[in-house]
Amino acid sequence: xxxxxxxxxxxxKSCQYALRAVVYVARHASSSHLIGAxxxxxxxxxxxxxxxxxxxxxxxNQLVSSTKGPHGGFYLNDVNELTTIDRIxxxxxxxxxxxxxxxxxxxxxxxxxxxxxxxVVEYRDGFYxxxxxxxxxxxxxxxxxxxxxx
Amino acid sequence: xxxxxxxxxxxxKSCQYALRAVVYVARHASSSHLIGAxxxxxxxxxxxxxxxxxxxxxxxNQLVSSTKGPHGGFYLNDVNELTTIDRIxxxxxxxxxxxxxxxxxxxxxxxxxxxxxxxVVEYRDGFYxxxxxxxxxxxxxxxxxxxxxx
DNA sequence: CAAATAAAGGATATATGGGTCTTTTATTCG
DNA sequence: CGAATAAAAGACCCATATATCCTTTATTTG
Numbered sequence: 001x002x003x004x005x006x007x008x009x010x011x012x013k014s015c016q017y018a019l020r021a022v023v024y025v026a027r028h029a030s031s032s033h034l035i036g037a038x039x040x041x042x043x044x045x046x047x048x049x050x051x052x053x054x055x056x057x058x059x060x061n062q063l064v065s066s067t068k069g070p071h072g073g074f075y076l077n078d079v080n081e082l083t084t085i086d087r088i089x090x091x092x093x094x095x096x097x098x099x100x101x102x103x104x105x106x107x108x109x110x111x112x113x114x115x116x117x118x119x120v121v122e123y124r125d126g127f128y129x130x131x132x133x134x135x136x137x138x139x140x141x142x143x144x145x146x147x148x149x150x
Numbered sequence: 151x152x153x154x155x156x157x158x159x160x161x162x163k164s165c166q167y168a169l170r171a172v173v174y175v176a177r178h179a180s181s182s183h184l185i186g187a188x189x190x191x192x193x194x195x196x197x198x199x200x201x202x203x204x205x206x207x208x209x210x211n212q213l214v215s216s217t218k219g220p221h222g223g224f225y226l227n228d229v230n231e232l233t234t235i236d237r238i239x240x241x242x243x244x245x246x247x248x249x250x251x252x253x254x255x256x257x258x259x260x261x262x263x264x265x266x267x268x269x270v271v272e273y274r275d276g277f278y279x280x281x282x283x284x285x286x287x288x289x290x291x292x293x294x295x296x297x298x299x300x
Numbered sequence: 301c302a303a304a305t306a307a308a309g310g311a312t313a314t315a316t317g318g319g320t321c322t323t324t325t326a327t328t329c330g
Numbered sequence: 331c332g333a334a335t336a337a338a339a340g341a342c343c344c345a346t347a348t349a350t351c352c353t354t355t356a357t358t359t360g
Binding site: 163203217218222 | 347348349350351355356357358359
């Protein structure tokens with residue numbers, strides 16, 4: 001009797017790492033003091049090379065900024081700080097996530113719904129709109145307060 | 151520039167298949183007319199052998215009933231029909247899903263929250279409680295109405 | 301009982317996300 | 331300029347979800 005349970009998750013690990021990294025950068029970096037992938041990987045306990053890949057991807061999509069060389073590293077410019085969380089998710093996990101059917105059907109909408117559609121849309125959409133309204137800057141500020149941790 | 155987007159999902163494919171299969175059985179099987187994995191796989195366009203495995207797992211956990219041999223197949227007994235959807239999800243994807251942190255942190259709760267915790271708990275919990283209140287029987291009945299499809 | 305049927309079960313293959321390693325490019329500083 | 335530093339980029343490996351195949355067990359029917 002082998003009870004195999006597949007792992008499932010709302011956000012991919014890459015995306016989770018990306019969000020934590022961005023918040024970390026928002027909190028610890030400034031234009032005069034950049035943060036390296038090394039330090040970030042250690043603090044957040046994320047595999048270094050994997051994190052580098054993720055930061056690359058974020059940089060390419062202009063969600064974080066970087067410079068090479070000594071004292072180089074990552075930081076957020078004024079535009080980056082106003083990135084909304086849904087953008088990061090979109091870049092990492094693709095645009096399909098917030099539109100996808102719970103049951104995995106290719107066609108599922110209010111005009112052609114799966115049996116679960118009307119039962120659960122509100123949670124998917126609510127989640128989406130929340131992330132759409134939340135900026136990196138705001139999210140990072142939460143960390144100051146109370147017991148909030150990364 | 152390789153923009154790798156990992157696919158993410160709330161429910162694993164196995165779980166999605168499981169839910170669709172159970173609803174299919176609820177709608178098409180009766181104690182006098184069982185449904186075979188073959189027919190189900192074709193109708194739902196799910197790989198047959200993979201579906202068989204899933205049905206096995208559901209049967210072992212007594213969420214569906216089955217008999218072997220000619221005219222054998224799957225059906226739901228009175229108890230099976232009252233299974234709530236969250237049970238199926240739990241059996242397929244494990245119990246962790248509805249408790250898991252969005253950011254993947256091992257410790258995350260209202261007393262020790264991640265930055266996103268209070269922003270999104272309501273959607274995770276709302277989703278969970280919805281599935282907890284919904285039975286297979288009820289879900290299957292939705293399919294009768296309107297344009298709902300599997 | 302024998303043959304046929306279909307689920308149960310186990311072993312194995314494939315695809316993908318996750319993770320590692322090495323080389324190249326850009327930048328800083330002595 | 332040359333050495334050191336750190337990101338960018340590409341190749342590669344590993345674990346797991348997904349998918350397939352084959353054998354065994356149970357049940358029905360002639």
